[in-house]
Amino acid sequence: MFRILIALLTLTPAICSASSMKMIGVKGNIKDVTKVVTVKMFDNYYEPSVIKVKEGETVRFIIKNVGELVHEYNIATKEMHLKHQPEMVKMVENEILLADRIDKNKMMEMAKTDHAMAHKHSNSVLLEPNGTGEIIWKFNTSSKLEIACNVPGHYEAGMVAKIIKH
């Protein structure tokens, strides 16, 4: 029984996000990668700030947080970012998300009752200063996408990168 519960807890976030994920593309396979983008996250902007992709292309993003604050690299529609931001506010309120640190123990603890707090999605990474991460994404979508940091205040400060289809 205990084991089933654990399995359910780990599966739930993937199930919940599956429907909204399809419209933004899918997690890519490393063998399909045709483009590698090295990203630096500063306080509060990205380099590069414009990313060109072909429809259907699989891109590997190698991301490093060179800023002094926690930042997110999240591929989604503008609507999805706006919907995601209250979750991030909640993470700050619960002291999971601190200005320059993520309290991972607290995050795991909270995720047991509120899976949104687990923050595990294949279209995003949340990194502490000096942290590195990777996303492999297949852009098999015609939706208008943008990359954004939804740490409270950062999106408003302009921490958004454009995705342009070419």
Ligand SMILES: [Cu+2]
């Ligand atoms: Cu940020």
